Amino acid sequence: MGIIDKLNKDFESRVRLGIMSILIVNEWIDFTEMKTILDITDGNLASHSSALEKAQYIEIKKEFVGKKPKTSYKVTDLGRAAFKEHLNSLEKLMKF
Template identity: 75%
Template sequence: MSIISSLNKDFESRVRLGIMSVLVVNDWVDFTEMKLLLEVTDGNLASHTSGLEKLNYIEVKKEFVGKKPKTSYRVTNSGRLAFAEHLNFLEKLLKL
C-alpha cells in the first residue's frame, strides 16, 4: 500500500481539514465561531459538519441559550485518532 493511498479521503476537503484542526485543539466550538474561523458559508459548514458527524468523527450538541438555538461541535475519540493518522501520513509524504 502506498503512502498516498493511506491518506484519509474524509479529510481531503479544506473545510473538513479546517474543522478537524480547530476541534483537536479546542473542547467545544460553536457554529458561529467555526464559521468565522474558517470563513465559510452557513450551508458549507453545515454540510461538512453533518458528514463528519455521520462518520462519528465529531459530536454535535444542539441547545437553546435563552431563546436562541446554539450548535456546538467537538471531536470524538475516533475522530481524533483518524485525524492523527491522516496527519502522520501527510508528514511521511512530505519526507519523501
C-alpha cells in the same frame, strides 16, 4: 499499501481539514465561531460538519441558550485518532 492510500478521504476537503484542525485544539466550539474562523457560509459548515458527524469523527450538540438555538462541535476519540493518522501519513509523504 502506499503512503498515499493511507490518507483519509474524509479529510480531503479544505473545510473538513479546517474543522478537524480547530476541534483538535478546542474542547467545544460553537457554529458562529467555527464559521468565522474558517470564513465559510452556514450551508458549507452545516454540510461538511454533517458528513464528519456521519463518519463519527465529530459530535454535534444542539441546544437552546435562552430562546436562541446554539450548535456546538466536539471531536470524538475516533475522529482524533483518524485525524492524527491522516496527519502522520501527510508527514511521511512530505519526507519523500
